[in-house]
Structures are given as C-alpha cells and as structure tokens.
Amino acid sequence: MTAFALLFTLSAIGTSETVYLVRKRIASEQPVCLIGEDCTLVLTSRYNKLFIIPNDVLGLLFYIAVSFIAGFLVIGIEPLAFWAFVFKLSVAIGALISLFFTYLQWRVIRAWCFWCLMSAFTIWLMEGIILISSFI
C-alpha cells in the first residue's frame, strides 16, 4: 500500500509537470528553466518527438495511464495480476526510454533540460520503488 501511495504520488507529479510542458508548447511560450538555461534548446531539438508524437504528450499519457493502473491496484479491480504486470512493464519501458533521452541530452544535444531530467528521475524513482518493494 505504501509503495502504491508513493508510486501514485510520483505519477501525479509527472502528470502535473507534463501538463505544464504541453501547455507551454501549445502557447508557444518558453517554460521556466529553474536550473540552467538550456531547456528551450532541448525541448525544441529534433529529438523532441518520438513516432511523430511530442515527448511531452507521450509522457503525459504514460503518467495518466500509470496513475489509473496504480488506482486500480489499490481499489482491487480485477484482474489484479494483469494490472500489476502492465504497471511494472510500462514503468520499466518508461525508465529505459528516459535513459535514452538522458543520453541524448548528455552526448548528442549537449545541453541539459531541467524538466526532462525531473521526469527521468521521477520514472527512475518509480522503477526503484517497484524493485525495492518486490524484494521486501
């Protein structure tokens, strides 16, 4: 239950963050860059889309889906084993994609984006919680 509370909290934080980025992109405004000055450089780079879908939209869909599945698991909506499998699989895929995007920022774009890193750390933290809770 504690693990799900943490996972749900993290996915809600991710949802809020990606909604902010989507809104800024639609309004053609620059997001606030709390650390560094390269957010716009990363967010407007040629790597800001995956399969023609903007990364912020993909992130938003991911966080919303994960929030719903965490809710289903807490409420106890059947089939629980299926939801648990989908939850673990989607967070694992999200963690790998975040790893790829972090590599792109580090080696290819050579600029760091605060919001992208925050999202990556959120997903890695979720993966860490899942791994730790499976061992306890």
Place this chain on the structure above:
Amino acid sequence: MKKSSFHILRVGLAITFLWIGILIFKNPEAWGGYLEPWAVGLLPIPLSEAMIGTAIIDIIIGALLLTDTLIWLAALAGLCLR
C-alpha cells in the same frame, strides 16, 4: 517564489484529493464512519453510494487542481466538500 509555492501547494493538495478519492473507492463503508449518525439518516441514498459520489467529486477536484484547470471551481468545491 510566490508562484512556485502556489504550484507546490496546488500539486500537493491535488494528490491529497486524488488519493483520498481512491481510498474511499476501496472501502466506502469504512469512510462512511466519519459521518455523524444523524447526517447518515438524512441521506436519500445508501451510505456506500453517497461515499462513492464523494470519491468521484474528490477525484474530479484533484484532477482539476493537478492540471491547473478551473482552480477557483476546484477550490470552491473542495471547500464545500470538507
């Protein structure tokens, strides 16, 4: 700084509303225990159904706060609900 603190407070409150909504969905009868017996007697529908309605409103308020949409409406609804 004032704007940052507003957003931190907004997201924190949103998560609280969403999580309480989920917990009420999980066990509506137990959460109905927080209602005074005389108030339960006034309900035109069963207690569990009333609590599920509360959970739905909680989740809607949480979603509005989380997505920074109609904040004034969410705040007003949250105030009335509490």
